[in-house]
Amino acid sequence: MKLYNFFRSGTSHRLRIALHLKGLDTEYVALDLRKEEHLQADFKAINPQQLVPALALRDGTVLIQSPAIIEWLEERHPNPALLPRDPDARAHVRALASIVACDIHPINNRRILEYLRKNFSADSDTVNAWCGTWISAGFDAIETLLAADRQRGDFCHGNTPGLADVYLIPQVESARRFKVDLTRWPLISAVDAACAQLQAFRHAAPSAQPDAG
Amino acid sequence: MKLYNFFRSGTSHRLRIALHLKGLDTEYVALDLRKEEHLQADFKAINPQQLVPALALRDGTVLIQSPAIIEWLEERHPNPALLPRDPDARAHVRALASIVACDIHPINNRRILEYLRKNFSADSDTVNAWCGTWISAGFDAIETLLAADRQRGDFCHGNTPGLADVYLIPQVESARRFKVDLTRWPLISAVDAACAQLQAFRHAAPSAQPDAG
DSSP: OEEEEOTTOHHHHHHHHHHHHTTOOOEEEEOOGGGTGGGSHHHHTTOTTOOSOEEEOTTSOEEESHHHHHHHHHHHSOSSOSSOSSHHHHHHHHHHHHHHHHHTGGGGSHHHHHHHHHHSOOOHHHHHHHHHHHHHHHHHHHHHHHHHOTTBOSSSSBSSOOHHHHHHHHHHHHHHHTTOOGGGOHHHHHHHHHHTTSHHHHHHSGGGSTTOO | OEEEEOTTOHHHHHHHHHHHHTTOOOEEEEOOGGGTGGGSHHHHTTOTTOOSOEEEOTTSOEEESHHHHHHHHHHHSOSSOSSOSSHHHHHHHHHHHHHHHHHTGGGGSHHHHHHHHHHSOOOHHHHHHHHHHHHHHHHHHHHHHHHHOTTBOSSSSBSSOOHHHHHHHHHHHHHHHTTOOGGGOHHHHHHHHHHTTSHHHHHHSGGGSTTOO
């Protein structure tokens, strides 16, 4: 499988974590978003949405959108499972993931911040305040949901890493970049520390990628 | 089940469509977002994220985040199915849904537009241009993906309504509100017309809700 991605992209990062947790190897294809390589015609032919990540299967099928790809991984490569078995617990874990996937990450990604800089003359403090607003709102909700979950363990849900951790860790990384003070969320910080011990998360980290820099 | 929602909320709308397609009745609980009823303490106790929709089950469990709730519906009430059986096809349909769920809707929702008005002094033309940018980028990608799908039928994928339609139709409704010209996307428009014939979509429409106005 070919993984089209960028070391610092949060959606690429979450997909790399899922792939490493599943023990799946991929060929790493880097697209430098800073050079707008994702906007070139050859990548548009691979992913019409011109966003990373995309996963090209051996038969040529291209999967796009990290939430769709990660659910596909769970269906095609069920072990180790990223989701619990019980549907209510699955809904809880998917809700944690969706808070990041829908209500934090897309609002802070590259194309949005470029729009703010270009059309609203936003400087770096204004951009950090924008990102901090949505990260804080989402993390406040996640922290409350983690506190209320009787099955919280070393990780977001239970004592093995799962879907919620896959989404949360890249968002914590991004929060650090936007200078958000993480001490406000001790449970999220504890999950982050637990994940940092695991090889799958270390190998998927932006700084560990061949295009990092 | 109690459905906490708001007639005009796109995420509420998509969940209502899924519930109607599954033939499930709910008790409708309206929260008027214009009066900030979702920001009151009593709703925060139900959903710490203070967003609609939320679905309270008979045992008191509250499900939040429409993508998580819709996957739960598919698991607990599998018939009629909203997703195809084949994992690659499921990934395709989920990708279409995710383009709306992650890369269009959250960027244009109420709290973001309020921030633009308040912090960037955005007027209604500026807000419409903002929304039009993200709707157009997403719809361009969806239109291309629909054109390339050999299993496209009357609906996004095949000849029965499914997950992609559940997400797409509320976004089309929202595009109309933000004065986006839909003639640019004939395949999306055809799906919209097909869905408009179905009772599940009619009953889920914002204008058909008790709090509409």
